[in-house]
Amino acid sequence: MxxxxxxxxxxxxxxxxxxxxxxxxxxxxxxxxxxxxxxxPKEPPIKTKVKLRLSSTGKNLLLSPQQNIEPSRKVVQKGPAVKAKYETQSAQLSFPHNFERILMDADSPVDISSKEKLFDELHDGVYLHDKTQLYWVDKKTNANCFVLFARALSITWAENPIYWKWIPQNDEGDGMPELAELKKVCWLGVHGKFDTRKLSPGILYQVRFYVVLKDSAQGWELPINVRLVLPGGKKQQHKVNLMEMLRVGWTVVPVGEFVAGEKDGGEMEISLFEYDGGTWKQGLVIGGIAIKPKE
Structure with a gap:
């Protein structure tokens, strides 16, 4: 007015x-x-599918010697002198523990025409059980190493798209075929099982989850539980506050460690869970569980 x-x-x-x-x-x-x-001109259709892409920092964390959960797949051309030295080293190596039985579950045939070619493939890594696991042999210790990818784990309500989303990673180059992203739950349960008889006896192993906590993550004020139950029932359990951990790329969540034994082997259980808080959580991405020698 x-x-x-x-x-x-x-x-x-x-x-x-x-x-x-x-x-x-x-x-x-x-x-x-x-x-x-x-x-x-006719505009191309808008692509609505969004993939989770990790930063280069995250990939470096994943593949660095200190934190890697899979072997490097870099191809190195061997000259005559290097090749001869490598063949000598391969000949001196003993075959990894139980490797023949493990390779029965390989997704594709492994070249066993020579010891050198066999160790080439074992050091590079072999996918098992339809790319739900990765097996490789550590060059330093000659010990068996494994990753249980997200698809190999039992995740509560993982097949309900209201609560979880599966993200293919075929072109990501970080070795993980598929990731599980939490959309929202108040009852968090992620569990894996593994036969310790596949591990190299006498080696001190570490068991760790690899996760990403996105910037949009909510509901993680309370600590979560991680637990390792060894064959025979011995249990290791502690709480982890994800909000206090480094939120750049992959976050390593230690679960426990143990010395693999040949006589007392069997199935162990690895868990990440939170049932009591009742808080709705979102923004957690599960990569998998790594079982490898302690560094």
Whole structure:
């Protein structure tokens, strides 16, 4: 009430800064100009599928010697001298524990025509059980190492798209075929089982979850539980506050450690869970569980 036209124009500024009168002048000018016919190219369909892509920092964390959960797949050309040295080293290595039985579950045939070629493949890594596991032999200790990917784990309500989302990683290059992203749950349960008789006896192993806590994550104020139950019932359990951990790329969540034994082997259980808080949680990405010698 009582505002002049110029004041109203100032109150209704165009986002690009033009006033109402300027817009009218532009409209009149455009009406006086002859219209040109333009052929509008057909726009490509909008892709709505969004993939989780880890930062280069995250990949470096995943593949670094200190934190890697899978072997490097870099191909190195061997010269005559290097090849001869490698063949000598391969010949001196003893065959990994139980490797023949493990390779019965390989997704593709393994070249065993020579000891050198066999160790090449074992050091590079072999997928098992339809890419739900990865097996490789550690060069330093000649010990068996494994990753249980997210698909190999028992995740409560994982097949309900309301609560979890599965993210294919076929072109990510970090070795993980598929990730499980938590959309929302108040009852968190992630469990894995593994036969310790596949591990190399006498080696001190570490068991660790690899997860990502996204920037949009919520409901993680309370600590979660991680637990390792060894064959025979011996239990290791502690709490972890994910909010206090480094949130750059993959986060390593230690579960426990043990010395693999040949006589007392059997199935062990690895768990990450939180049942009591009742808080709705979201934004956690499960990569898998790594079982490898302690560094």
């Amino acid at each position: 009582g505002a002049s036209l110029s004041e109203l124009e100032q109150q209704h500024q165009h986002p690009l800064g033009a006033s109402l009168s300027e817009l009218e002048q532009q409209h009149q000018h455009s009406q006086s100009q002859p219209k040109k016919k333009h052929h509008q």
